[in-house]
Amino acid sequence: xxxxxxxxxxxxxxxxxxxxxxxxxxxxxxxxxxxxxxxxxxxxxxxxxxxxxxxxxxxxxxxxxxxxxxxxxxxxxxxxxxxxxxxxxxxxxxxxxxxxxxxxxxxxxxxxxxxxxxxxxxxxxxxxxxxxxxxxxxxxxxxxxxxxxxxxxxxxxxxxxxxxxxxxxxxxxxxxxxxxxxxxxxxxxxxxxxxxxxxxxxxxxxxxxxxxxxxxxxxxxxxxxxxxxxxxxxxxxxxxxxxxxxxxxxxxxxxxxxxxxxxxxxxxxxxxxxxxxxxxxxxxxxxxxxxxxxxxxxxxxxxxxxxxxxxxxxxxxxxxxxxxxxxxxxxxxxxxxxxxxxxxxxxxxxxxxxxxxxxxxxxxxxxxxxxxxxxxxxxxxxxxxxxxxxxxxxxxxxxxxxxxxxxxxxxxxxxxxxxxxxxxxxxxxxxxxxxxxx
Amino acid sequence: xxxxxxxxxxxxxxxxxxxxxxxxxxxxxxxxxxxxxxxxxxxxxxxxxxxxxxxxxxxxxxxxxxxxxxxxxxxxxxxxxxxxxxxxxxxxxxxxxxxxxxxxxxxxxxxxxxxxxxxxxxxxxxxxxxxxxxxxxxxxxxxxxxxxxxxxxxxxxxxxxxxxxxxxxxxxxxxxxxxxxxxxxxxxxxxxxxxxxxxxxxxxxxxxxxxxxxxxxx
Numbered sequence: 001x002x003x004x005x006x007x008x009x010x011x012x013x014x015x016x017x018x019x020x021x022x023x024x025x026x027x028x029x030x031x032x033x034x035x036x037x038x039x040x041x042x043x044x045x046x047x048x049x050x051x052x053x054x055x056x057x058x059x060x061x062x063x064x065x066x067x068x069x070x071x072x073x074x075x076x077x078x079x080x081x082x083x084x085x086x087x088x089x090x091x092x093x094x095x096x097x098x099x100x101x102x103x104x105x106x107x108x109x110x111x112x113x114x115x116x117x118x119x120x121x122x123x124x125x126x127x128x129x130x131x132x133x134x135x136x137x138x139x140x141x142x143x144x145x146x147x148x149x150x151x152x153x154x155x156x157x158x159x160x161x162x163x164x165x166x167x168x169x170x171x172x173x174x175x176x177x178x179x180x181x182x183x184x185x186x187x188x189x190x191x192x193x194x195x196x197x198x199x200x201x202x203x204x205x206x207x208x209x210x211x212x213x214x215x216x217x218x219x220x221x222x223x224x225x226x227x228x229x230x231x232x233x234x235x236x237x238x239x240x241x242x243x244x245x246x247x248x249x250x251x252x253x254x255x256x257x258x259x260x261x262x263x264x265x266x267x268x269x270x271x272x273x274x275x276x277x278x279x280x281x282x283x284x285x286x287x288x289x290x291x292x293x294x295x296x297x298x299x300x301x302x303x304x305x306x307x308x309x310x311x312x313x314x315x316x317x318x319x320x321x322x323x324x325x326x327x328x329x330x331x332x333x334x335x336x337x338x339x340x341x342x343x344x345x346x347x348x349x350x351x352x353x354x355x356x357x358x359x360x361x362x363x364x365x366x367x368x369x370x371x372x373x374x375x376x377x378x379x380x381x382x383x384x385x386x387x388x389x390x391x392x393x394x395x396x397x398x399x400x401x402x403x404x405x406x407x408x409x410x411x412x413x414x415x416x417x418x419x420x421x422x423x424x425x426x427x428x429x430x431x432x433x434x435x436x437x438x
Numbered sequence: 439x440x441x442x443x444x445x446x447x448x449x450x451x452x453x454x455x456x457x458x459x460x461x462x463x464x465x466x467x468x469x470x471x472x473x474x475x476x477x478x479x480x481x482x483x484x485x486x487x488x489x490x491x492x493x494x495x496x497x498x499x500x501x502x503x504x505x506x507x508x509x510x511x512x513x514x515x516x517x518x519x520x521x522x523x524x525x526x527x528x529x530x531x532x533x534x535x536x537x538x539x540x541x542x543x544x545x546x547x548x549x550x551x552x553x554x555x556x557x558x559x560x561x562x563x564x565x566x567x568x569x570x571x572x573x574x575x576x577x578x579x580x581x582x583x584x585x586x587x588x589x590x591x592x593x594x595x596x597x598x599x600x601x602x603x604x605x606x607x608x609x610x611x612x613x614x615x616x617x618x619x620x621x622x623x624x625x626x627x628x629x630x631x632x633x634x635x636x637x638x639x640x641x642x643x644x645x646x647x648x649x650x651x652x653x654x655x656x
Contacts (some may be wrong), residue, residue, distance in 0.1 A: 228518035229447050232540035236453035239543045245460065253456075260449055387493055 005165055012157040020150050024143045031139035032132075039131050040100060043113035043124045046071065050124075051117050070130045077120040102128070167195045175202065183210035219384070223271050226385055226396070230264035270398040273332050274384070277405035286324040291362050291430070292317035292355045294327070298334030299353055306342045312350040313342065321355050323362050323430050325410050333406040336399040337366045337426055343395060345370035345423065360432030369423040378416040403428070439554065439594060440464045440615050442483040444474040444500065445516070446492050450539075454487070455618075457543050462577060462590035463550075466618045471495035478504055483511055484557075484615070485550050490517040490528065498531050505532035512553040516541060551575055558601055565600050567654065570639065572597060579639075586638050591616055595631045599644060604656035606647050 050073065075084035097103070098114040098121070109128035114121055174186045185203040188196060237257035244250035299315045306313035334353075341351040345368040354365040373381055380386050382404045385397040400414075407414045412430040419425040441463045445451040448469070455465045466483070468474035471492040478486070478500070486504075490497035501513055514535040515528045525536045534553045537546060551574050555563055565572040571580040577593050579586045588596065598607060598615045607615075609628045617623050624630070632644055632652060644652055 225518050228539045229450065232518075233447065233449040233453060235540045236450060236457065236543060240453055240457055240460075243457075243460065249456075256449070256453065263449065 004168075005161055008161045008164075009158060012161065013154050016153045016157055017150060020146060020153065024146045027146065028139040028143050031142050032135045035135035035138050036131065039111070039126065039134075040113070043071075043100075043111065043126060044115075046073070046124045047113050047115040047122045050075070050122050051115065070126050072125045074123045074125070075120060076123075083120065097123070167192050171195060171199055171202075178206065180213055183207075183213065219275075222385055226267060226271075227264070230260060230267050233260040234264060236260075267396045267398075270396045270402065273336075274398055274402045274405060277329060277332070277402055277409060286326060288322050289325045289327045289330050291321045291323060291330065291364055292319060294330040294334045295338075295353050295355050295364055297331050298338045301331075301335045302338045302342050305339065306351065309342065309345075310348045311342055311345055312348075313338070313353070314350070315353045317353075317355040318357065321357060321362050323410075325430070326406070329406045329409065333403050333428065334364065336403050337364075337428070340395075340399045341366050341368040341370065341424065341426070344368070349423075362430040364428040364430075366426045367419045367423065369419060369421040372418055372422055372424045373416060381416070382414075439484045439550075439597070440482070440618075441466070441550070442474070442477055442486045443467045444469075444471070444486065444492070444497065445489040446470060447489070450489075454543075454546075458547070459618075459621075460590070461547055462594045464594075464615060464617045464621070466620075469493075471497065471500045474500050475503055478509070478511070479507075481614070485554055486511055486513045487546075487550075488513055488515050488517075488533070490515060490519055490524075498528065501528075501531045501533060510557070512557045514546075514549055514553060516546070548575065565597070567600050567603060570596075570600070570643070572600060581639055588635065588638060589631075591627075592631045592634050592638075595628065596635055596639075596644075599652060599654045603654050606651045606653045608651035611651065 071086065073084065073086040074082060077083050097112060098116050101112050101114070103110045103112050103125065110125045111128050111131060112123055112125035114123045171186060178184075183206045185206055186199050188199055188203070191199055234257070237253055237260045241250060241253040241257055244253050295317055296315055299313060303313065338351065338353055345351055349369050351366065351368045354363075354367070356363050356365075382400050384401045386401075387395060387397045404414055407428055410430060412428050415427045415429065417425040417427065439462070441458055443451055443454055443458075443465055445454065445467065446469050451467050451469070455467055458465045466477060468477050471494050474488075474492075488497045488501060492500070497515065497517070501515075504511065504513065512534045513532065514537060515533045516537050516539065517524075517528070518539045519525075519528075520538045525538075528536050534556070535549050537549060551563065554574070555561070563573070563575055565574070569582045571583075572578075572593075573580075574597065577590065579588050579593065579596065594616050595612055598612060612628050613623055616628075632646075635644055643654065645655055646652055
């Protein structure tokens with residue numbers, strides 16, 4: 001059965017009914033036996049009260065056959081002759097038994113008490129049927145209210161179950177009210193101990209959801225905002241192309257328009273790379289990737305740019321430095337780091353890429369002799385769309401954010417330091433857990 | 439008309455500069471808030487185009503500094519920030535107009551003219567003076583309702599002189615209105631434009647105050 005409420009209701013109602021019936025049964029039997037004792041006591045008291053009058057017995061004027069009298073009183077004298085019978089019309093018990101006795105007369109059961117006195121024997125008898133009827137009536141009077149209480153108890157059980165489960169219904173309606181726009185935590189006031197942990201966990205989940213949703217929304221808003229700049233440049237160059245007064249101006253506008261298109265494409269690619277580097281894919285999809293090969297690919301990808309700027313781009317890699325990771329992501333990571341270094345290093349500078357293993361970690365390093373990054377800025381450069389002041393390069397502001405996201409997916413750390421010449425030294429350290437076992 | 443362009447995006451700034459120069463504006467370009475502030479303190483501009491997302495400080499702060507100095511130079515904000523609150527904040531900080539990127543070039547120049555017109559206290563978009571009529575939007579000059587062909591630089595010189603008839607503008611002042619800092623100026627360029635204008639509009643149109651400068655008689 002799925003419903004707690006139904007299960008509780010059925011269990012409790014069956015239990016209440018059984019207990020009530022059991023109690024009724026026991027009470028009935030107890031009342032019967034108590035009543036029987038009382039009747040016996042009555043018989044004996046009656047006999048005792050007649051003891052003093054036994055000598056007068058023959059003279060007792062008792063109207064014969066008092067119709068509804070249950071009791072039959074008989075008195076025998078010391079010689080055994082019956083001197084008195086209270087209801088002469090009845091067939092008589094001719095036994096004299098002292099003390100309590102169950103007698104049978106013409107198939108009918110009687111209860112009798114015989115008392116020996118100095119003048120004879122007094123016997124009081126009563127039909128068992130009468131006793132039983134009275135006892136049953138008495139027992140029923142006690143038991144019936146008990147049975148009548150049963151529906152009330154069932155109602156009470158239902159109410160208790162209902163009100164006991166009320167916090168659950170409250171939580172349900174509260175959760176129902178939540179959607180992506182309102183992920184506010186649920187109220188935790190006056191919650192029972194059993195539900196509070198559930199609500200606590202729910203609230204933590206809501207919090208994580210809200211954060212994730214907020215991050216996503218901020219990302220989309222940032223992305224839309226950032227797209228405005230290249231689009232503005234595009235529209236501007238297109239309009240300049242339209243109104244170019246001469247062939248020289250047209251050629252220039254055309255080439256600038258091309259650059260603006262390239263820039264917009266680059267931004268969109270970087271946005272996609274960042275979206276892909278969000279930690280959604282599980283590490284289970286990782287495959288063996290050679291970090292040195294990824295670095296080499298990164299160098300190849302940025303070779304043209306380095307050449308055009310006269311930058312000495314070199315690679316010093318140990319062969320076969322394999323880790324478990326995302327091949328495409330690691331290539332993007334290397335390319336972004338090298339691209340950044342090449343862009344921010346002045347013409348005729350140097351960018352050196354290195355891979356090595358140290359203390360079981362696999363290291364990818366990019367060292368340039370550019371202006372470096374001030375220690376105060378080293379944390380902020382990882383923020384999306386953060387561009388340093390006075391940067392001549394119109395980067396997307398996403399390169400290092402992508403690097404960090406990819407590194408985090410691999411459990412790797414990205415450290416920014418100062419190169420010996422004052423440039424930037426970036427070190428990505430992949431933990432040994434990712435290393436291929438020898 | 440001398441324009442200060444404060445924009446950190448080199449590609450947009452370059453495009454705007456080219457377009458505005460083609461339109462006869464003298465453009466100076468500053469890439470960050472600090473140098474923009476220095477430029478605004480050091481020289482006078484007819485209009486400022488201000489981007490808000492500057493790398494070192496917010497454009498709004500540059501604008502506030504300007505207004506705090508009681509400098510009423512018209513400022514048009516050019517920005518990617520499109521929310522209503524941001525527009526209100528920009529206008530309330532002292533901007534004369536607010537344009538959201540990506541903008542249309544013609545709209546930018548139209549709004550520049552509108553702001554300049556208001557700054558000069560004129561409602562009529564054209565400038566009329568005697569038998570001359572200047573249309574700053576179309577950049578055309580008419581004399582007795584007959585169009586006169588003038589170059590962009592000639593137009594700029596005439597516009598500068600007609601804005602305050604009677605006032606004498608020195609050659610340096612005129613050069614200031616015509617050229618950005620990084621533009622090469624021929625040594626007798628202004629004389630060439632004045633000569634051209636006199637040839638087209640009559641030798642009396644522009645007078646010379648010897649040793650001081652040029653003016654149009656009131």
